[in-house]
Every structure is written in C-alpha cells, then in structure tokens.
Amino acid sequence: xxxxxxxxxxxxxxxxxxxxxxxxxxxxxxxxxxxxxxxxxxxxxxxxxxxxxxxxxxxxxxxxxxxxxxxxxxxxxxxxxxxxxxxxxxxxxxxxxxxxxxxxxxxxxxxxxxxxxxxxxxxxxxxxxxxxxxxxxxxxxxxxxxxxxxxxxxxxxxxxxxxxxxxxxxxxxxxxxxxxxxxxxxxxxxxxxxxxx
Amino acid sequence: xxxxxxxxxxxxxxxxxxxxxxxxxxxxxxxxxxxxxxxxxxxxxxxxxxxxxxxxxxxxxxxxxxxxxxxxxxxxxxxxxxxxxxxxxxxxxxxxxxxxxxxxxxxxxxxxxxxxxxxxxxxxxxxxxxxxxxxxxxxxxxxxxxxxxxxxxxxxxxxxxxxxxxxxxxxxxxxxxxxxxxxxxxxxxxxxxxxxx
Numbered sequence: 483x484x485x486x487x488x489x490x491x492x493x494x495x496x497x498x499x500x501x502x503x504x505x506x507x508x509x510x511x512x513x514x515x516x517x518x519x520x521x522x523x524x525x526x527x528x529x530x531x532x533x534x535x536x537x538x539x540x541x542x543x544x545x546x547x548x549x550x551x552x553x554x555x556x557x558x559x560x561x562x563x564x565x566x567x568x569x570x571x572x573x574x575x576x577x578x579x580x581x582x583x584x585x586x587x588x589x590x591x592x593x594x595x596x597x598x599x600x601x602x603x604x605x606x607x608x609x610x611x612x613x614x615x616x617x618x619x620x621x622x623x624x625x626x627x628x629x630x631x632x633x634x635x636x637x638x639x640x641x642x643x644x645x646x647x648x649x650x651x652x653x654x655x656x657x658x659x660x661x662x663x664x665x666x667x668x669x670x671x672x673x674x675x676x677x678x679x
Numbered sequence: 680x681x682x683x684x685x686x687x688x689x690x691x692x693x694x695x696x697x698x699x700x701x702x703x704x705x706x707x708x709x710x711x712x713x714x715x716x717x718x719x720x721x722x723x724x725x726x727x728x729x730x731x732x733x734x735x736x737x738x739x740x741x742x743x744x745x746x747x748x749x750x751x752x753x754x755x756x757x758x759x760x761x762x763x764x765x766x767x768x769x770x771x772x773x774x775x776x777x778x779x780x781x782x783x784x785x786x787x788x789x790x791x792x793x794x795x796x797x798x799x800x801x802x803x804x805x806x807x808x809x810x811x812x813x814x815x816x817x818x819x820x821x822x823x824x825x826x827x828x829x830x831x832x833x834x835x836x837x838x839x840x841x842x843x844x845x846x847x848x849x850x851x852x853x854x855x856x857x858x859x860x861x862x863x864x865x866x867x868x869x870x871x872x873x874x875x876x
Binding site: 539540541542543544545546547551552553554555556557558560567573669671673674675676 | 736737738739740741742743744748749750751752753754755757764770866868870871872873
C-alpha cells in the first residue's frame with residue numbers, strides 16, 4: 483500500500499524517529515497513523531530498556547522558574563556522553579522535565595524510589611476502604627489504587643504536562659530513541675516560597 | 680569639617696545607605712572613607728539583628744546555572760512583604776547568593792545548622808593536632824580552627840565571591856539596611872553533574 487509522505491513527516495516530528503523507521507512503522511500499521519505512533523513508542527521504550535543498564539554519568543543541570551519566581555525546580559539529567567549532553571533534544575527533554583516537576587509536583591522519580599513504609603501505609607488506607615469486597619477483588623482494587631498513587635507521586639509515571647496522552651516515561655523513551663543513549667533522571671528538587679514540606 | 684559630596688555619593692553606592700546616613704557616617708568618621716564604610720556596615724548589621732525576629736514568609740526562588748550547565752543552584756530567599764520580594768535589590772541579593780553557592784560550595788546556611796556530631800568530630804581532629812599545647816592554648820587553637828571551619832562550610836560566614844573583603848552576612852545586612860526588612864536564606868541546593876555527595 484502507498485504510504486503518504488505527509489504522514490511520514492508528521493510521524494517523524496511527533497516521535498523524533500528516523501525517516502526509515504517512521505516509514506516502516508506506517509507500513510506495519512497499514513497506514514494507520516495512531517497505530518504507527520504506538521508502534522514507534524513501543525520501539526522507543528524497548529530501546530530505552532536495552533540502554534538502561536549502560537552507565538549514564540554525563541549530563542546537565544537544568545533550572546526552571548515559574549513566572550513570579552515563587553516556584554523553582556532544579557533537575558539533573560544524565561546521559562552517557564558529553565556529546566549528547568550538549569544536544570538540543572537532550573536539553574529540551576531536561577527543560578520539559580523541570581517544567582513537569584514545577585507543574586505536577588512529583589515527590590519521587592520512580593515507583594522503586596517510594597520508601598517501603600510509605601507504600602505499606604498507602605496499602606493500609608486502601609485496604610480499609612475495600613473491606614467489604616472478596617479477598618481477590620480487594621487485592622485487585624488495592625493494586626489499582628497503588629498504581630494511581632504511583633501515577634500521582636512518581637515523576638516518570640505522571641502524564642506529561644504538554645501532552646497528557648503520553649507519560650513522562652514515554653517522552654524520555656522518545657528521546658532515547660532519537661539519541662540512542664541511556665538517559666536517566668538523577669535527581670530533582672522543587673522549592674515553593676514558604677513551603678517547608 | 681567639610682564632607683565631600685563625591686564621598687557621600689560613593690558611600691551611598693557602596694553601601695546602599697540613604698543620603699543622610701552616609702553623610703552622618705562620614706562626619707562621625709571625620710571624613711575617613713573606609714572608617715565611614717565600616718560604621719555603616721555595623722549599623723546595617725545592627726539593623727539586621729533588630730529585624731531578625733520578624734517573620735519572613737514572603738520571598739523568591741532563584742536559580743543559577745554555571746556556564747556549561749554542569750553546576751546549578753536553587754535558593755529560597757525570604758523577606759517580610761511581597762513588595763520587597765519584587766524589589767530589584769532583593770532580587771540582586773538572591774542572585775548573588777546563588778552565585779556564591781555555585782562557586783564556593785557551602786554545605787550549611789549558618790553555624791547553628793551544622794549538626795552537633797559534625798562539630799564534635801571536627802573538634803576531635805583539631806584536638807589531636809594540638810596535643811602538645813597547654814590546655815588554654817589548645818582550646819584557643821581549637822576555637823580558631825572551628826571558626827575557620829564555619830567560614831569554609833557555612834554560607835553566611837564565607838567571604839563574598841564578588842568582594843572578598845565582605846562576608847555573605849555583610850552583604851545581607853547591607854540589603855536589610857536598604858530595604859528595612861528581615862531577610863533570611865530559607866534553603867539552598869547545589870547540583871553538580873555526577874556528584875552524589
């Protein structure tokens with residue numbers, strides 16, 4: 483079937499994929515644009531996973547101040563080489579992550595960073611709410627509430643502020659797909675005037 | 680004696696003091712410019728102390744990134760009113776403090792923020808170095824080394840990067856003298872790429 487060049491171009495812009503990758507995805511999706519986007523995202527996520535073990539010790543520090551200077555964020559984003567650290571796509575990702583932290587107020591980077599006692603306490607609260615359900619249904623409901631909890635407090639699990647259809651994890655995978663290096667959020671802080679939490 | 684108007688002007692620029700205060704300081708110092716500067720600094724410090732009990736819950740967040748984006752600082756500076764938070768002198772002070780943190784790498788804000796166990800450990804190290812001295816001389820030497828330690832690790836005790844003759848405490852007192860409000864460093868962080876200390 484014929485793949486429209488405008489679709490290839492649009493897909494490349496959206497996902498940052500190369501020309502051949504975008505074309506192949508559209509072919510595999512039989513021209514279905516949304517399906518092709520999904521295919522490319524999955525490929526990016528797989529690539530991100532395959533890069534995840536490689537050490538990421540280069541990178542940049544990025545700062546973001548909300549207009550009014552009452553909310554500020556400092557974030558360290560790591561990659562593997564100094565070359566990528568100076569890349570514009572990498573810098574843009576770092577800026578978007580800082581913006582995300584300012585607006586969405588995550589507390590942890592990833593679910594594995596949430597202390598065990600915090601998870602246990604959440605579990606307890608949820609368990610009390612589903613007492614009347616069967617054991618199986620209760621556990622399922624608790625898991626679902628825990629997933630919601632991670633989505634709310636973990637940076638990489640949050641919907642991305644500039645495109646709520648993607649998660650932060652997705653947009654990182656996207657940049658990994660472009661730059662072909664392991665990319666890792668090392669740490670972040672968010673200061674709000676008068677907030678001591 | 681006659682006070683030179685150029686001296687009054689220079690003194691005002693240097694210390695941010697009002698016209699009458701600068702003139703009075705020069706008169707009290709019999710025209711000696713350096714002495715007048717010192718008098719005004721002391722007055723600023725006294726004023727800062729008299730304001731220190733007043734609550735400072737307004738303020739701004741300020742960020743500083745070293746060229747190259749490998750060192751970044753986020754700092755919260757508090758004052759009493761939103762009006763002062765938007766003042767240019769206040770913003771300039773906040774910027775200079777962030778610059779100071781980036782360049783001079785303080786760990787604490789003030790000596791009272793250094794944990795007791797850290798002070799105890801420093802004392803121990805110093806004590807071992809002055810074993811051969813008399814008790815009195817040893818204690819004096821230890822005190823002097825502790826003062827050096829505070830000067831090195833506490834932000835407000837450090838020499839100011841842009842004018843090593845002043846301490847950070849001095850430049851804060853200077854701005855308090857201009858703005859007549861309690862000004863307080865609430866917190867700061869310093870990120871350096873790859874540094875996990």
